[in-house]
Amino acid sequence: MSYIKPLVTFSCAVGGVALLLCLDIFKPQREKLISLIPTNIKDRVFSDISAHSKDRLFTLDELEKYRGQDGNDIYLAILGQVFDVTKGRKHYGPGGTYHFFTGNAGTRAFVSGDFSQQGLKENLDGLSLKDIQGISGWVDFYHQQYTYIGKLVGHFYDENGNPTAAMDEFENLLEQAKQKQKEDDEDLKRFPPCNSETKVGVSRRIWCSENSGGIKRDWTGVPRQYFQPGNSQARCACVRDKGPPSSGGSSSNNGDLNNPNMKVYDGCEPTATSCATPKDRLFTLKELERYRGQVYLAILGQVFDVTKGSKHYGPGGTYHFFTEYAGTRAFASGDFSPQGLTENLDGLSLEDIQKISDWVNFYHKKYTYKGKLTGHFYDKNGNPTKAMNNFERLLEQAKKKPKYRDEDRKRFPRCITHYEVGFGRKMMCSKNRQEIV
Structure with a gap:
């Protein structure tokens, strides 16, 4: 057993040297050491490392092989990202409601609802910012629910797996969509949605409260038809009827009642916090x-x-x-x-x-x-x-x-998941992890 102590010492020394060589200050020595490795061994070792660290790249022809026939795996692509959806065979396998998404490149259809061969395409021209955000939401869904496999070469990624101009354009539009969402959220805080209930054969009642629309505030307001600029349909909004207006330099003291985008509902008193619309x-x-x-x-x-x-x-x-x-x-x-x-x-x-x-x-x-x-x-x-x-x-x-599901999540909180293309998915636990999603 006398050989154990020298072996441990030698192992520690090798480990220490390897650790030091990882530091940037020893880069010249590291490169010199690597140059001494025979070419055939170096190519095999480092190509294996590269293959495991990079995304797998698929062509559309390769992807078409994974549609679940004869019990095979099922792959799906969205925004040039490929996912293994085999565990959802009931939905994505042959005969499943969403089988048409598999072995295909049909990102546009996730938001357009056109599941024909003409609709299953990658071109996103003409989609709204809300649609762009919808596609991003679907990508997040597949990252959370299924296994990421790699990239689809074509519209969104080139043959080297690098983003194309189409992907750059998507990212640009997504940033615009997020900004628009932020503005819409601020608009909801300024003009919260009304409460409403429908009683068949009687009427539909709309009203405002300090918590209507799920937005807590220190004022109640009155219901109005709100024709928000850029939207073709009006919504019911609670509007402040006291104090200065939320925007503009007006010195009036009746809140946002003079806002030109607001209209009193037919049959409602202008100052009423609650009113009923006509019978169904x-x-x-x-x-x-x-x-x-x-x-x-x-x-x-x-x-x-x-x-x-x-x-x-x-x-x-x-x-x-x-x-x-x-x-x-x-x-x-x-x-x-x-x-x-x-x-x-x-x-x-x-x-x-x-x-x-x-x-x-x-x-x-x-x-x-x-x-x-x-x-x-x-x-x-x-x-x-x-x-x-x-x-x-x-x-x-x-x-x-x-309620019971939420109680279970409090006992066994979800992990924090962080995903980066090319690096994989990282899961961790912390005191601040989300308990309920």
């Missing part, structure tokens, strides 16, 4: 079918005018089928066949119920609410049916579920 209109399915040019859509028995989205909902649009049926179930199931476009929600999970509720909120925010569809969820008088009452009951259960 009731539609039959046969009446709803007449609205194909002026496009109407129903979900959970609520009818919306989606004409401004005719590109998607009009004849030939990706989601035109939603205007032909009362198909609430499909919003959660992803089954867009005539059999899947049904109002029956039996067997759906609580997550699916929450998803339908989120879609209803989406249409309330983005499109114009028109009334109620009589049938499955509302009777001929516009009163909720047993099916609607059952939905509300399940939705209450769905809302409680995140």
